[in-house]
Amino acid sequence: MDALAGLLEGPRARGAFMIRACFDPPWAVRVEDRAPLTVMLMVRGDAWVTPDAGEPVRLRAGDLAIARGPDPYTCGDDPGTRPQVVVLPGAECSYPDGRSLNGTMDLGVRTWGTRSDGSAVLLIGTYLWQGEVGGRLLDALPPLLTLTSDRWPCPLTPMLMEEIVRDEPGQEVVLDRLLDLLVIAALRAWFARPEAAAPAWYRAMADPVVGRVLRLVQDDPAHPWTVASLAAKAGVSRAALARRFTGLVGEPVMTYLTGWRLALAADALRDTGDTLEAIARRVGYGSAFALSSAFKRVYGVSPQEHRGRPERSRA
Incomplete structure (x- = not known):
């Protein structure tokens, strides 16, 4: 078992929270779900990811970001846009004042947001819990890391876009395995960068x-x-x-x-x-x-x- 396999060999995704998020500006989502790991793949348009402690990072089409929990962050069309939605533990969503959204932003199979053909589209995959084997690697990651499409063109985007909106038997397992593959491939690319602060044992x-x-x-x-x-x-x-x-x-x-x-x-x-x-x-x-x-x-x-x-x- 090599270093990257150790990340997901034990805590493989099981019923991971995966959605296609579609928005028109202005939009912003506050994420307070305390999830150990969330992947954001920008498919169309652009977005800003703003950690509570850190500088905003811009995502353009084809870029990928990985947020390491449990610290909260905001994703939106602009760092200055006030959140309209708060994502809570267990993939529950509410308005900023605490009122439940009650599914009002559901747009279809694993699709969520303001308009299904919105100008900004992200694929989001969230691990809802962390196994101990992955702790050594997760602890070595920064709170937010990004891979731009010019440095790492994600080969899985077309397959993910096709699979995420399917509603077929076993689809959840297919998406879990695709999410695992996406994370492993992205971290391998990230650690291969000369400037990446890979852990000593890696x-x-x-x-x-x-x-x-x-x-x-x-x-x-x-x-x-x-x-x-x-x-x-x-x-x-x-x-x-x-x-x-x-x-x-x-x-x-x-x-x-x-x-x-x-x-x-x-x-x-x-x-x-x-x-x-x-x-x-x-x-x-x-x-x-x-x-x-x-x-x-x-x-x-x-x-x-x-x-x-x-x-x-x-x-």
């Missing part, structure tokens, strides 16, 4: 020694790895691996391995009904007690408490 994937070690522990977390056994696999001494890994990743190799194992366990607790003993064996702990002790030390709650918490509270 950049370390390119190192012939540390990259091999990262792949070993990510692909087989249940193996009883030691610094010595990983060093042997990488063809270097134990001391050389320890220095090189810490220097590139920013933490010792066994600390990284512990974090990876616990992240996998957190996702398994959320996504499966497997026993704690089975999860412990799968992620490299000798017993449920050992996993429970490590989990509570890092996350502050027991595995049982984590499993019982609502998904949104884990974001």
Whole structure:
């Protein structure tokens, strides 16, 4: 499992909130949904995305933006336009004074706004919760990142435009998978930019020694790895691996391995009904007690408490 696959391998989109938003100016939507990740793909016209803390960013046709929650932001035709709509957790919408919209802006299948052939059209996909495996990558993203069409022409736009308005059996699953693909492709393009501040462990994937070690522990977390056994696999001494890994990743190799194992366990607790003993064996702990002790030390709650918490509270 490589760095980008780790983002969505556990928390794959499931019933993600996806719409085609269509507006004529003046328009502005205040987003306060606390979603961990939202993708905005500008299909026609332009728009401004204005974070509460940060400068407005303009989107032109073909541009893509990714907003990392939970901080709110406003999207509109101009940074000075006052919001007419507020998007709340659970994809609920209201007027700024708190009154419910009651579906008054629905324009058809997954289409929303003021006019279906409006001068501004965006495709919006929102992940409603965050799994723990993706946390390492999400934490490395800025609150708002953009890719312009001249730097990255999105190859998925025609397919998304066609699929989002279909009303067929299984359509939700199709859109979820397209959203996953869009995010992975966009982040891969973004991290490839020289100016992108990729996380240290992501950049370390390119190192012939540390990259091999990262792949070993990510692909087989249940193996009883030691610094010595990983060093042997990488063809270097134990001391050389320890220095090189810490220097590139920013933490010792066994600390990284512990974090990876616990992240996998957190996702398994959320996504499966497997026993704690089975999860412990799968992620490299000798017993449920050992996993429970490590989990509570890092996350502050027991595995049982984590499993019982609502998904949104884990974001």
